[in-house]
Amino acid sequence: MNAALAIAPASPLLEVRGVGHFYGNRLGCQEVSFDLYPGEVLGIVGESGSGKTTLLSCLAGRLDFAEGRIRYDSRSDGLVDLATLSEAKRRVLMRTEWGIVHQNPRDGLRMGVSAGANIGERLMAVGQRHFGKIRAAAGDWLAQVEIAADRMDDLPMSFSGGMQQRLQIARNLVTGPRLVFMDEPTGGLDVSVQARLLDLLRRLVADMSLSVILVTHDLAVARLLAHRLMVMKGGHVVESGLTDQVLDDPHHPYTQLLVSSMLQV
Amino acid sequence: MDQSFVLQVRDLSKDFTVHTQGGVKIAVFAGLDLDLEAGRCVALHGPSGCGKSTLLRSLYANYKPDAGQILIRHGEAVVDMVSAEPRIVLAVRRYTLGYVSQFLRVIPRVPAIDVVAEPAILAGIPLALAREKAASLLERLNVSRRLWDLAPATFSGGEQQRVNVARGFIVDYPVLLLDEPTASLDAGNRETVVQLMEEAKARGAGLVGIFHDKEIRDRIADRLFDLPRLQSAA
Amino acid sequence: MSDILGGYNFAYLDEQTKRMIRRAILKAVAVPGYQVPFAGREMPLPYGWGTGGIQVTASVISADDVLKVIDQGADDTTNAVSIRRFFAKTAGVRTTTKTAEATLIQTRHRIPERRLTEGQIIVYQVPNPEPLRWMEPRESETRKMHALLEYGAMHVKLYEDIVHFGRIATSYDYPVRVNGRYIMAPSPIPKFDNPKMDGMPALQLFGAGREKRIYAVPPYTRVESLDFEDYPFEVQRWDQSCALCGATDSYLDEVITDDRGGRMFVCSDTDHCSERRAASDEAEGDGIRRPVEEEAAE
Numbered sequence: 001m002n003a004a005l006a007i008a009p010a011s012p013l014l015e016v017r018g019v020g021h022f023y024g025n026r027l028g029c030q031e032v033s034f035d036l037y038p039g040e041v042l043g044i045v046g047e048s049g050s051g052k053t054t055l056l057s058c059l060a061g062r063l064d065f066a067e068g069r070i071r072y073d074s075r076s077d078g079l080v081d082l083a084t085l086s087e088a089k090r091r092v093l094m095r096t097e098w099g100i101v102h103q104n105p106r107d108g109l110r111m112g113v114s115a116g117a118n119i120g121e122r123l124m125a126v127g128q129r130h131f132g133k134i135r136a137a138a139g140d141w142l143a144q145v146e147i148a149a150d151r152m153d154d155l156p157m158s159f160s161g162g163m164q165q166r167l168q169i170a171r172n173l174v175t176g177p178r179l180v181f182m183d184e185p186t187g188g189l190d191v192s193v194q195a196r197l198l199d200l201l202r203r204l205v206a207d208m209s210l211s212v213i214l215v216t217h218d219l220a221v222a223r224l225l226a227h228r229l230m231v232m233k234g235g236h237v238v239e240s241g242l243t244d245q246v247l248d249d250p251h252h253p254y255t256q257l258l259v260s261s262m263l264q265v
Numbered sequence: 266m267d268q269s270f271v272l273q274v275r276d277l278s279k280d281f282t283v284h285t286q287g288g289v290k291i292a293v294f295a296g297l298d299l300d301l302e303a304g305r306c307v308a309l310h311g312p313s314g315c316g317k318s319t320l321l322r323s324l325y326a327n328y329k330p331d332a333g334q335i336l337i338r339h340g341e342a343v344v345d346m347v348s349a350e351p352r353i354v355l356a357v358r359r360y361t362l363g364y365v366s367q368f369l370r371v372i373p374r375v376p377a378i379d380v381v382a383e384p385a386i387l388a389g390i391p392l393a394l395a396r397e398k399a400a401s402l403l404e405r406l407n408v409s410r411r412l413w414d415l416a417p418a419t420f421s422g423g424e425q426q427r428v429n430v431a432r433g434f435i436v437d438y439p440v441l442l443l444d445e446p447t448a449s450l451d452a453g454n455r456e457t458v459v460q461l462m463e464e465a466k467a468r469g470a471g472l473v474g475i476f477h478d479k480e481i482r483d484r485i486a487d488r489l490f491d492l493p494r495l496q497s498a499a
Numbered sequence: 500m501s502d503i504l505g506g507y508n509f510a511y512l513d514e515q516t517k518r519m520i521r522r523a524i525l526k527a528v529a530v531p532g533y534q535v536p537f538a539g540r541e542m543p544l545p546y547g548w549g550t551g552g553i554q555v556t557a558s559v560i561s562a563d564d565v566l567k568v569i570d571q572g573a574d575d576t577t578n579a580v581s582i583r584r585f586f587a588k589t590a591g592v593r594t595t596t597k598t599a600e601a602t603l604i605q606t607r608h609r610i611p612e613r614r615l616t617e618g619q620i621i622v623y624q625v626p627n628p629e630p631l632r633w634m635e636p637r638e639s640e641t642r643k644m645h646a647l648l649e650y651g652a653m654h655v656k657l658y659e660d661i662v663h664f665g666r667i668a669t670s671y672d673y674p675v676r677v678n679g680r681y682i683m684a685p686s687p688i689p690k691f692d693n694p695k696m697d698g699m700p701a702l703q704l705f706g707a708g709r710e711k712r713i714y715a716v717p718p719y720t721r722v723e724s725l726d727f728e729d730y731p732f733e734v735q736r737w738d739q740s741c742a743l744c745g746a747t748d749s750y751l752d753e754v755i756t757d758d759r760g761g762r763m764f765v766c767s768d769t770d771h772c773s774e775r776r777a778a779s780d781e782a783e784g785d786g787i788r789r790p791v792e793e794e795a796a797e
Contacts (some may be wrong), residue, residue: 037352088647095649095651114659117655118460121651121652122651124652124658125650129726129728153662166680179784192528198373199373241329245327245328248322249327249329251282
């Protein structure tokens, strides 16, 4: 026990208040509020259509949300309001402090360039101009995500789904982001491949003390990765709290249904 | 909270409402008070189904009580596990409050030695030292060395339980919660677990446990905490 | 200028169109390297034959200009000849093959070897004006990338070159950064010519007919070729010298001379080559026959 025991960081990285979005008359999500602290992994769970992906789009700045406020504590400019942040600054954030891991790696990778270039791109985007160093960093990251070094110059096209997903993760993490959005990162993968990916994500998230917003419908994935959960239904957050508390002692009828529907192995 | 206490429970109530079964409400306990001093062990006592495990899980914030406080001394601060934010609860679990459950929750692909070392690493112990501690605990608990680098998913119940115990004891938590830590262990390993608990007490940790084995309970517990049987509220 | 074709406005385009294009050119000069959209007109030749360059030339040419047109460095290729005739007929201007004499040069694929001077204008024909297009098909997105200086992807291309060929193998249309700001496609000139763009005393105008874009590099503007610290930009070098004029510092074309594998390397810039030979003729009178200048009579 030491001073580091101190009660975790005092100010949140992301501050979400009353966020809502409508598609015409149809509700996407509404009245979502939470704080995300550095190093925290927040899982957003719910069925398709529950509003979790809409919320993720609002948070990641891909959607001009209609209601509420999202503030992010940026390295460069301190607290910024995402709704009023210029597109230029938002895009800089996207490639420096944020990462997005898509369910389908094809949405997050450049399929036409080599694995090494996929990892190196973000470095080049932030001004790295030394080929040798970029290549070394790409090599390091391939090792981190357990891809053999001799695949560095191959196109992602020739990779398996699991490898593509790991490559996408490396591509996102190479610039040391602080906040990573993950949309069903293990969706569409075989169970054994999933396990490997989850293990990898757990390790990277802890090592880099990343803040993560993880959208998933898979409660087992949520249990393994998330520190806390928000359960969404019909666009609203119906329950939230510590991951194991929500899953082991669910209070809301919908959460109870969700948990009781989970397959036990 | 008085300096001599590491844990104080005040007026704690817990019930379950099961919506999937027509909203039936099951009261487990109400108005509980419990005090735990450093270096002492309290054994939860009462008939099966009286809520011993529920209380233990509530203390760990794995279950959410409906009323009351669970105050725990966390470094210089006192944290109420009932009302604290998740990240504070996680910090308490990381440094202050350990939990040895009956069953190991297996993490896919992670070798036994890393499963054991993980809490130590999270608590800031350097990797090499954490693995060293993990190895010595696995050794003491007679987990065969050839299993250390394998994921425990395929281990026997007893082997998994010993990995679980090692994981629970690797950090010198000031407060330890133990749910049948000796269940499914043979006499030799049971003895080791008792020693581990005694060592924890000796370094000043407060223990709350459920021990079905009377002999072990008598050896390790300083007093019993009786859970009153609640009438099931309609 | 008695031979001007009747029924057409001076230099083919109507004056309103020229004014519109001149406004685009002025904007392009004011924002070096920035692609200015313009309402490109149908021209009496197909896209890919230099319609963009011709519209720019038509908009800046005046009666007292002396026009030179080159294609791949040569004045005597079909494309160059057609365009030169086009302006001789529609504008009645004097044409030349001599870089030094020209006030206006329209080019495809080369910059003359002779250093251009103040007062000259060089017009490039551009097939693909957008250097980011190879990786981003959406115009709205590439415009944003330019606006926000998101140029990381340009280096991805060079990175891939080094990975696959051990060096930056891109040898033409090699991307440049203009005035420290916009990344620009220099049109398919060999990268050998890139250094000539840097600080050039002449005005450089670029016209893309199909894509309807005009961009410019004003005189004495910084033009840097993109590279890596450990793989600096390099131009092509040849072991040979020009078989005709002996030049060792010009861009060489390999010419097959017979069916038995005979070949030689000659200057791609025909004017440069003949100028050098003329100079050495005067000095030595070595009797090498100068190629017939096909259009000397025009």
